[in-house]
Amino acid sequence: MRWTWIDRFVRLEPGRRATAVKNLSWAEDYFADHFPGYPVMPAPLILEGLAQTGGILVGHVHQYRKNVILAKMTARFHAEAHPGQQITYTVELLDLNEAGARVRGTATVHDKLLAEADIMFAHVGPEQLPAELADPQFVFSGELAHLLRQAESVISASSSSPPSAVTS
Amino acid sequence: MTYDEIFAKVRSILVEALNVEEQEVSPHSRLKADLNAESIDFLDIVFRLEKQFGLRIPREDLFPESIFQGDPRFVSNGQVTAEGLAELQRRMPYADLSSFRENPRLDRIEDLFTVDLIVRYLQSRLAATAPQS
Known part of the structure; x- marks a missing residue:
């Protein structure tokens, strides 16, 4: 199953913020059931895209060497998303240290706010993982590889050095 | 900053971080047993305290x-x-x-991880960083 809920990164300012987009097509499976005759993107999937945008922003700080795991989220929903729309995910890095990170993000369609969330990520090291796990760097791998390369291509040249506020 | 002033700010942070009501938070509240904090919440609280009070808080210092x-x-x-x-x-x-x-x-x-622990820790840190008069 594919579980990438971002189509493309638009902007990546390392250690600061990121913007990504997700296009909604009626051909996506979930619209058939959610809901029959009235297609609405399930709100948790909107948050998944937002969390993936934030997770990649956080992961980039350590060049994706650390596993970044979604640990906690507080969200508010304001509007629905429908086929034919493009969702823009914008996340800002609030805090970062060895143990984890906190980001704040919004999902919008044009300038209409769909959802906003504060998201906590934990850095999970090999010593915290089950011994039988095949790949200890299991987060930023597989189907995400292409997206990570694409994100690299939109790094904003104006902010190539991370801000001092987030050094740990 | 007095104990009560610090407590009021800490209480606001806990209301946000733990999604609890203001009246549930007293100095004696235990973060886990009374306010249902989980391990990731401790990191969340540290991040918010750092922002609010302008301090760097090594987690091992406080929790x-x-x-x-x-x-x-x-x-x-x-x-x-x-x-x-x-x-x-x-x-x-x-x-x-x-x-x-x-x-x-x-x-x-x-049970030792209480709201009072946070306030007393901050009191000490803030006193150490306050400009001498």
Whole structure:
């Protein structure tokens, strides 16, 4: 199953913020059931895209060497998303240290706010993982590889050095 | 900043981070048992305290983990020994150990993580960074 809920990164300012987009097509499976005759993107999937945008922003700080795991989220929903729309995910890095990170993000369609969330990520090291796990760097791998390369291509040249506020 | 002023700010942070009501938060509230904090919430609280008070807070300073590292001098049969209590006091100088000493079961250590602990820690840190008059 594919579980990438971002189509493309638009902007990546390392250690600061990121913007990504997700296009909604009626051909996506979930619209058939959610809901029959009235297609609405399930709100948790909107948050998944937002969390993936934030997770990649956080992961980039350590060049994706650390596993970044979604640990906690507080969200508010304001509007629905429908086929034919493009969702823009914008996340800002609030805090970062060895143990984890906190980001704040919004999902919008044009300038209409769909959802906003504060998201906590934990850095999970090999010593915290089950011994039988095949790949200890299991987060930023597989189907995400292409997206990570694409994100690299939109790094904003104006902010190539991370801000001092987030050094740990 | 007075104890009450710091407490009011800490309470606001806990309301946001733990999704609790303001009246649920008192100085004696235990973060886990009373306010249902989970381990990731401790990191969330540290991040928010750092922003609010303009401090760098090493997690081990405020919420130390694995204080005894299974050392038999400090813990015996699930009870914290006298030497362990001294170590605990050293690692958590802002914790009120009075009731813990009466029944020093290892699993009661998490009850030492109270709102009062946070406020007293901040009081000490802020006093140390305040400009001398």
